[in-house]
Amino acid sequence: MAIVREKGAMRQWSRSQRQCGQRIALVPTMGFLHQGHLSLVAEARLRADKVVVSIYVNPGQFAPGEDLDVYPRDFDSDVEKLKPLGVDIIFNPHDLYVRESPEKNGESGHETWIRVENLEKSLCGGSRPLFFRGVATVVSKLLNIVEPDVVVFGKKDYQQWRVLARMVRDLDFGVEVIGCPLVREADGLAMSSRNVRLTATERKNALAIFHSLKRAEELVRSGETDSSVLIEQAVTAISNAGGKVDYASIVDQETLKSVDKITKPSVFAIAAWFGSVRLLDNVELSNN
Numbered sequence: 001m002a003i004v005r006e007k008g009a010m011r012q013w014s015r016s017q018r019q020c021g022q023r024i025a026l027v028p029t030m031g032f033l034h035q036g037h038l039s040l041v042a043e044a045r046l047r048a049d050k051v052v053v054s055i056y057v058n059p060g061q062f063a064p065g066e067d068l069d070v071y072p073r074d075f076d077s078d079v080e081k082l083k084p085l086g087v088d089i090i091f092n093p094h095d096l097y098v099r100e101s102p103e104k105n106g107e108s109g110h111e112t113w114i115r116v117e118n119l120e121k122s123l124c125g126g127s128r129p130l131f132f133r134g135v136a137t138v139v140s141k142l143l144n145i146v147e148p149d150v151v152v153f154g155k156k157d158y159q160q161w162r163v164l165a166r167m168v169r170d171l172d173f174g175v176e177v178i179g180c181p182l183v184r185e186a187d188g189l190a191m192s193s194r195n196v197r198l199t200a201t202e203r204k205n206a207l208a209i210f211h212s213l214k215r216a217e218e219l220v221r222s223g224e225t226d227s228s229v230l231i232e233q234a235v236t237a238i239s240n241a242g243g244k245v246d247y248a249s250i251v252d253q254e255t256l257k258s259v260d261k262i263t264k265p266s267v268f269a270i271a272a273w274f275g276s277v278r279l280l281d282n283v284e285l286s287n288n
């Protein structure tokens with residue numbers, strides 16, 4: 001397993017592999033790896049001959065005042081976790097943007113951004129209006145540098161996966177986009193790098209998100225189709241546990257538009273704050 005820090009070297013490696021007929025998978029991450037990330041690597045391994053994992057905390061997707069500075073990082077431990085998994089390259093770029101701070105447009109700096117105009121608006125786009133602009137742009141850069149045949153994302157960040165799949169389709173990137181199942185802790189909390197920033201009490205209280213999604217699944221199974229009933233029970237449960245709901249929405253799986261009645265494949269997506277940590281979770285719902 002090699003660590004590549006320069007985009008020129010990364011591109012050169014990829015091109016030489018492709019010339020030898022090797023199929024390449026890319027798993028983009030921001031590091032501080034957990035089993036959720038490792039499940040994406042396992043999927044990538046099945047789908048390609050060579051696996052590249054990128055580790056890059058992208059300043060361009062954090063707004064001023066968000067948690068860029070305190071985002072958890074532990075590169076050495078990430079390397080140890082990836083070693084036994086058959087990863088070929090860790091791409092940890094130091095020169096991804098022309099300037100150090102892509103969020104600051106400048107004459108000689110970075111000023112090109114990708115928008116996925118409709119899909120980026122709902123859910124996380126409500127409270128993080130420039131988030132998907134940053135994500136779509138950095139993922140485009142990674143795809144252009146690594147030139148993978150397949151790129152793997154997790155459905156924990158459900159909207160992100162849909163936004164990026166749309167971008168790849170609309171802009172004719174020659175890459176297959178895979179969405180992998182959400183991986184949970186033993187007690188049900190969605191795995192997330194940010195979980196480490198929860199206090200013990202917040203960590204316990206945050207389970208209200210998972211429990212309310214499970215409850216919604218049960219209600220749908222027993223015949224409930226009214227979104228507002230499911231949303232209300234979730235908001236109440238999370239608020240009672242001390243959480244602050246950013247959004248709790250039931251949306252169409254493809255368009256991410258709100259659905260009043262669960263009559264087609266939908267996803268119940270929640271973002272909620274526990275202390276200073278914003279957590280995401282979701283379940284796919286279907287009344288069949």
Ligand SMILES: Nc1ncnc2c1ncn2[C@@H]1O[C@H](COP(=O)(O)OP(=O)(O)OP(=O)(O)O)[C@@H](O)[C@H]1O
Pocket residue numbers: 028029030031036037039040152153154155156157180181182183184190191192193194195
């Ligand atoms: N629990 C999980 N199950 C499946 N995939 C996951 C999980 N957590 C993260 N991923 C996926 O890993 C990739 C990299 O995500 P990222 O590095 O931001 O980790 P993260 O745990 O989502 O961190 P955070 O949400 O705290 O930023 C994304 O495609 C994301 O959806």
Ligand SMILES: CC(C)(CO)[C@@H](O)C(=O)[O-]
Pocket residue numbers: 028029030056058061135138139157160
């Ligand atoms: C896709 C991604 C690596 C882009 O920075 C990030 O948003 C993430 O880790 O989910």
Ligand code: BAL
Pocket residue numbers: 061157
């Ligand atoms: N996985 C989501 C990345 C972010 O919140 O910036």
